[in-house]
Amino acid sequence: MGRTSGRAGGEPAVRKGPWTLEEDVVLVGYISQHGEGSWDNLARAAGLNRNGKSCRLRWLNYLRPGVRRGSITPAEDAVIRELHANLGNKWSKIAAHLPGRTDNEIKNYWRTRIQRRPAASAQQQQAYRAPATATATAAAMATSEGASSSSSATASHGSSAAGEWWYVEPNNHPEQGAHHSRKSKNVAAAAAGPDSGGASSALTSRDMGPATAGDGHMQTSYSDRYYSELSSVAADAVKMVVDADSFWNVVDNFWEIPPVPDATF
DNA sequence: AACAACTCCAACCGCTATTCG
């Protein structure tokens, strides 16, 4: 319904719904050349049939350099809990304490993982002892990230100035039932091409979702599939605004993380 | 195998704040 603009009543003035690979390429390419500016003008100038607001959101939340993809780490979880206790639903302020995380992501995390599961939260609080302050927690982040991403264990363990902490992922609580981790994406259908049945175009934003390791832990990277698809269309799409070589220089700078092998495809 | 239920999260909406002429 609402999201994918569709063509109800003829050609829509502006596109809505999930961003396609081509649109991402155009947006990144344009901003790399001209920088951010008035979003409405930017959308027009870049030839994107989107409103400025949509472009801004897409850029800030997903395409902007430094945006982290992947699971919230235990330390980040602790920061979020603490800051939310102090600040309330001030997502942008909370996000400011978590480099690379966006307000939208934190908001979603809070609503889906914490707020919706009060019982689970209580269990988690038993399961781990959070550092006393957000700053202390932030200081602990480096350690915890290593712990959580490199291990296939179901619990993470780390330490901070405030002491040791343990974190048990919600899906590992027997009482909680299954937590459906989003692993593989069925990109086959999406890759079928533009206008293949309602789904708007080739790969969309959903397909660039974080690749996951076998243990279900998200890896901080675009999926290999998305990366290669981006590569394959970049040359054509980018011609509109910038040559492909400089575009990829920009991309390389933006996402310093090399693409990880994606075993899910 | 088919369906239902559940979960996640990208993106939209509406409102407020800020900037600019």
Next chain:
DNA sequence: CCGAATAGCGGTTGGAGTTGT
């Protein structure tokens, strides 16, 4: 100072993936 335009924020929605029955 005022009004319009733009940017930013928080709440909400709905599509799609995963798991259970």
